[in-house]
Amino acid sequence: MSVRPELTSRIEADDSSVGPVLFFFATGVAWLLIGSVFGLIVAFKFSFPEWLGDTPALTFGRLRPAHLNTVIYGWASLALCGVFAWLAVRLCRTTLRWKGLLYVSAVFWNLGVLYGTIELLRGNSAGQEWLEYPTWSWIMITVAAVLFSLSIIKTFRERDVDHIYISLWYMMAAVIWFPLLWVLAHLPIYSGVTQAASNWWYAHNALTVWFTPAGLAAAYYFIPKVIGRPIHSYYLSLIGFWTFALFYNWNGIHHLVGGPLPTWLISVSVVASVLMFIPVIAVAINHHMTMVGHFGKLKSSPTLRFIVFGAISYTAVSMQGSIEAIRAQSEITHFTHYTIGHAHLGLYAFVTMIMFGSIYYIMPRIVKWEWPYPRLIKIHFWLVALGVILYFAAMTIGGVFQGLYMNDAAKPFIDSVEVTRPYLMARSIGGSMMLLGQIVFIYLFSLMLFRKGAFRAMPPWGSKIAEASHPDAPGAEVAS
Amino acid sequence: MYMKVPLFIMGVLATLLIAWAGLTLVPGIQISEIEPPAGLKPYTDQQLRGRAIYIREGCIYCHSQQTRPVGFGADQKRNWGRPSVPGDYLYDNPQLLGTMRTGPDLFNIGARQPSEDWHLIHLYNPRATSPGSIMPPYPWLFREEIEYSDEVLAARGERVVPVPEEYLPPGKVIIATPEARDLAAYLIGLNHTYPLEGEE
Known part of the structure; x- marks a missing residue:
């Protein structure tokens, strides 16, 4: 049995990320x-407002x-930190640097989220959406984000690639951007409507x-990786990157929209939102042209299935967002469940699905154990995919009706509540499917953590350890 | 792709910081020149305590505090009050404009529902005042009593809530705690129907 030298150094690099990546993934999955x-409790409360209504900590608000x-700060952020740490060693072709900082970062993220969650349930919210965590919580997350970025930047500086x-462009931008954004948003310099502007800018x-x-x-890395061909156009990906950076920040x-802010301010954002068509189409063309002729691989690769679902959702959610920003649509769908549907298309159908796909790819390479029970992966995929589609459809249609009824002064306001009831129930069913799928995922993930479950043959990168640790390992077969 | 790292870093910082300046600092300067409207009163201590409860219980997730102009939604036809302007929010920190209307806009709820009784009954059981409502109840802002004395209640800043018979637990009366009354005071104070300068 022989392993090629470049594979050995890659295994070494992969191995350097094992501890922090597992820490980020495992705690992220717990927060998920x-x-x-x-x-889900929140969703059902729309249909049963009295349910769990006697306990302050369990009230809707x-x-x-x-x-x-x-x-967002527990699951998605921790999962993406894990993905970033792993991608950093792959793309910089070196071992992970300042690993200790990553452990400290992971601990602080978790403490920040834990403390923040407890305080929110106790009613100590800072009051602005997405910025509700109390002071100590956001300070802990600041420390976590800065330490994380430092380690990734250090690894980048030690890269062994031209x-x-x-x-890597997106990743390095993210680790510079996020700590800065997080701190800027928490500066105590805003009040009144300016604070609303800074709130939603954040x-x-x-x-x-x-x-x-x-x-x-992740999509740019895993799509070409899994199907084994380079990305369609480097040039297009760069246009995508810079137009993204330029327009999306605004x-x-x-x-x-429609609120008590200077009109020019809202117009600037609406224009920037519409301009987002450029980077989004650039990315969509690039991913699609890379995939063309390889869609068959969706059947065999769970990673690809989740990632392609996510990439398509990215195109969909971005285009929806551009149109949603336009005044004519905003007049109807702003202030309604439509927005909640849009948010879940973004953070679930796009981001979360891509995180699932990435974890399916990364885990076997760091724990040296193949995913047991491929059927369960399929069940996971279909439950969450159909669940989020139902969720999105219900909120979108329900939201449009809600908005139309709300804008019809001939109807009493309560009609705009009544009309959404069946859609809210459908959303809860979609949400239940998503949770169920995730329970399947968490079960599989736990098996992986402890290298339990049915043994499946490993590709060469895992063979040595698999052989050593598992009596049934068909060593000859896997060391091809 | 070849990357000029210093240029990349500058580009990344510039795209974020220029947008930040443009979207928060510039309007901040513009708005800092605004004087509070003559009719806008600062919050009383009780209203501020009530506002803190509004934040604590997450009212913002279902109620906005911004009224839209003619030609943009039906706020004006529903009589929810004149379109709100930046000056109306000069005393607000944190801001509570909100982005959701599962329930109605509350920017002028004090003008539509000036009665403390109404607010207290509504907070105790929203369906007692608003049939079909899906708002949650807030029983921890209230106490149940079998007997009470008006003097003791008054000394504590509490009062009996005239909850309709069918929503009362049998044989009991519902007492509004000071928290419930603070929140009601804040809601009643949400009244921005004063005229703006230049519009009489």
């Missing part, structure tokens, strides 16, 4: 479960921010500078 349970903050792949930019670059970095104020 907690955050989703919060979310406390669970709702607990849900949002847990899934070619800087597009994923909330939208959290996607611009953190979650979307992570999703795109989008946030479209959340205040």
